[in-house]
Amino acid sequence: MRYLTEFRDPRAVAALVDDIRATVTRPWAIMEVCGGQTHAVLRYGLDQMLPEGVELIHGPGCPVCVTPLETVDRALAIAALPQVTFCSFGDMLRVPGTDGDLARVRAAGGDVRVVCSPLEALALAGRLPDRQVVFFGIGFETTAPANAMAVHRARAEDLRNFSVLVSHMRVPPVIDAVMRAPGCRVQGFLAAGHVCSVMGTGEYHERARRHRVPIVVTGFEPLDLLEGIRQTLHRLETGRHEVANAYTRAVPAEGNPVARAMLAEVFEPTDRTWRGIGPIQDSGWALSAAYRDFDAEARFDVAGIRTREPAECRxxxxxxxxxxxxxxxxxxxxxxxxxxxxxxxxxxxxxxxxxxxxxxxxxxxxxxxxxxxx
Amino acid sequence: MTDHPPMTGHDLDPASWSCPAPVRNPPTVLLGHGSGGAMTAELIEQIFLPALGRPDGPLTDSAVLDLSAAFGAGGRLAFTTDAHVVRPLFFPGGCIGDLAVNGTVNDLAMVGARPIALSCAFVLEEGTDLAVVERVARAVGDAARAAGTRVVTGDTKVVEAGRGDGLYVTTAGIGLVPRGVDPRPDRAAPGDVVLLSGPIGAHGIAVLSVREGMDFSTGLLSDTAPLAGLVEAMLRADPDVHALRDPTRGGLAAALNEIAVASGVGIEIEDAAVPVPDQVSAVCSLLGLDPWCVANEGRLVALVREERAQDVLAALRAHPAGVGAVAVGRCTDRDPGLVVARSAYGSTRIVDLPLGEQLPRIC
Known part of the structure; x- marks a missing residue:
């Protein structure tokens, strides 16, 4: 098993599509929460293969998209400071704030660097003791454990020139928000497999019952996605509002206990505003009291930057x-x-x-x- | 920012929308302007062409100058230049020196020209180890000889420490275009077969793997290679190859899009036919990159008439630089200007021109 092409096998895909076609008797609307899944669905044209009437609704699981304008503005303000080396995942570089983006801060002389892990930023802080190294800690439960680990290590190593601009989001509360939204058409969810590989499936059982929707943990390759869709449709057709795991090779029911312990140690739940959606209670993580010294927002005094979301963009x-x-x-x-x-x-x-x-x-x-x- | 009424989702007038913060026409140069994608194209369209003058035909890898007035009918000279900035200077399978030579040799080859002579200018940063300069210079000489040409003139400049990445290399080259040979990006026609000379993505991923902060090793070597010999072999099988492109920055996606737009044809590619090495595929999956947008430095795309396709493919495969050559698709009269990939499942997707830098994604 090389985990490269096995889950893209055309014959297995065709068999799953046949199975799905045989399962469905009426129209259904399923939301894939995660942006990575949206990308794969369109990249492989999986939506084109589904029976007429089965609709995939794209959810709010793109970490870049939901990071509030205000947070981007705060990042731009910090990144432009002369003493700061600002580290970010690559795809935040082009996200527009009110006045420009990180790529333009870099072009104007700001020390903005693309990293693939917060631990890279931490290592940089060790190598550049005269610089303030700030990591832009955004994303869901997927990126949060590594960011928590970076802060944990920074405290252990007493790296006082390291800090994190935290804007972490949690998936379960936004599922509640989607279901509460007026005109919601979602009848079932594909839960993001990588989120569940960290958090497990425990957060979803009560939600499936309360919202009367099946929630199926789903992976990212074509076969994973189709299997998640198949299991969701099967439960919709038989009226079962329950959690299922279609991604067992990566997701144990309890998730990753080490990662969860690290999250609980470093972060605490907080209300967050989602770009384009609005404030959602307990939908994010902030540094807990013991780690607040590493909060870039406080260190660089940018918490006062307030930006209202414009109403025009849909x-x-x-x-x-x-x-x-x-x-x-x-x-x-x-x-x-x-x-x-x-x-x-x-x-x-x-x-x-x-x-x-x-x-x-x-x-x-x-x-x-x-x-x-x- | 002024207060807005709450979002209603209705009665919006798109014409009066204000963008939250558009990145239109940024007033400064961004790294994305050098990506070979849409931002590079805009820079050329909006600044360089108006300032320097627009050529009569489409923009090609090399200019082809008609010298028949001076040297008799049919004499055509290809002329091109290429600046090289790469970090790190040495990477698995090559260095900035062979890249600089192969880049120019290949730009000449893409108009069907055989290289005659190259120039080479070095911009050195104060403080750079002379042993590094020597290694790069030797690589330049070796690569030129391997491509059957030589460096006949050059220049050297030095900039202050901190004002250059060790060294930059700029090459220019001239070559002769044989009679009857005229590959151009605007000559692809419906029915043409799309040939690709080998697996894609090795160069870009090999360079990426040794960048600061990237601590993975793939065993991949850059595919950097001169393509002049390969093109000569192809032209012997079919002098009337319609279009040639080396998918460098912007990768296969950019090369195909340029041809589709310049020729006004649709291009349909069979996804499964495009060879992507496992290591390239794995690294791209991990970082959220698209292998079709990753740079290659020793590959070419050829659009050839259907009746000659098998012979040209055989000629490619018979040459050491083209052993992995495959037919990957064809031109159609549907969707002019659009590149479409068909998956092994029969579904289709648009293959777009990459915008700017490919940025590793978050999760």
Whole structure:
């Protein structure tokens, strides 16, 4: 098993699609929460293979897209400081704040560096004792444990020139928010496999019952996604509102106890505002009292930067699954990856960017109308 | 920022929308402008072409100058230049020196030219180890000889410490275009077969693997290689190859898009036919990169008439630089200007021109 192509096998995909077609008797709307899954669905055209009436609604699980404008503005302010070496995951570089983005801060002379792990930033802090090294800690339960580990180590090693701008989000509360939203059409969820590999499945059982939806833990390869969709549809057809795990090779029910312990040690739940959606109670993590010294927001006094989200961009409706990207009047006309109106068009995992990249209406290109005959 | 009424989701007038913070026409140069993608194209369109003048035909890897007035009918000279900035200077399978030579040799080859002579200018940073300079200079000489040409003129400049990444190399080259040979990005026609000379992505991933902060090793070597000999072999099988492109920055996606747009044809690629080494595929999956957008330095894409495709493919495979050559798709009259990939499942997706830098994603 090399874990490269096995889960893309065309024959196995065809068999799963047949199974799905045999399962479905009526229309259903399923939300894939995670942006990585949205990307894979469109990249492999999985939505084109589903039976008529089965709709995938793209959810708010793109960490770049939901990071509030205010947080981006705070990042820009910190990154522009002369004493700061600002470290970020690559895809935050182009996300527009109110006035520019991190790439432009870098072009203007700011020391902005792309890293692939917070531990890289931590190592940099060790090597550059005269610099203030700040890591932009965004993302869901997936990135949070490594960020927690970085802060934990910074305290253990007494690296006082290291800090983190924390804007971590938690998935379960936003599932509640999606279900509470007026006009919600979601009937079942594909839960993000990597989130569950950390957190386990415990947070979802009560939610599945309360919202009367099946929640199926799902991976990211074509076969994983189709299997998650199949299990969700099967439960919808039989009226079972329960949690299932279609990604057992990566997700044990209890998640990753070491990672969860690290999260509990370093972070505590906090209310967060989601870009395009609004404030959601307990939907994020902040540094707990014992680690607050490493909070970049306090260290560089940027907590006072307040930005109101503009009302014009409809990214919020996209993130809540109430608007499909191609149905937005601005899609691919005034809003493109080069001229994004909102973060959903900026991030590679954003639903608008994924649609733009792989599908565009008006091109004569098959657009979700079923599998094109070979 | 002024207060807005709460979002209603209705009665919005898109024409009056203000962008939250558009990154339109940034007033400064960004790294993305050097990516070979859409931002580079905009820079050329908006600043360089208006300032320098627009060529009569499409923008090609090399200019082809008609010298028949001076040297008799059919004499054509190809001319190109290429600046090289790469960090680190040495990477698995090559260094900035062979890259600088192969880049220019390949730009000449992409218009069907055989290289005659190269120039080479070095910009050295104060403090750079002379042993490094010597290694790079030897690599330049070796690569030129391997490509069947030589460096005949050059220049050297030194900048202050901290004002250059060790050294930069700029090469220029001239070559002769044989009679009857005229590959151009605007000559692809419906029915043409798309040939690819070998697996993609090795160069970009090999360089990435030794960048600061990337502590993985793949065993991958850069594919950097001169393509002039390979092109000569192809042209012997079919002098009328319609279009040639080396998928360097911006990768296969950019090369195919340029041809599709310049020729006004659609290009359909069979996803499964494009060879991607396992290591490239794995690293790209891990970092959220698209192998089709990763740089290559020793690969080419050729668009050839259907009736000659098998012979050209055989000629490619018979050459050491093209043993992994495959047919990956064809041109159509559907969707002009669009590159479409068909998955092994029969579903399709648009293959877009990469925007700027490929940025590793978050999770």
């Amino acid at each position: 990214a919020g409706e996209v993130l809540q699954g109430r608007l499909s990207p191609p149905d937005c009047p601005a899609f691919a006309t005034i809003c493109t990856p080069r001229t994004p109106l909102g973060a959903t068009m900026v991030s590679g995992e954003g639903a608008c960017a994924a649609h733009y990249r792989y599908r565009r209406a008006g091109t004569g290109h098959p657009n979700g109308n079923g599998v094109t005959p070979r």
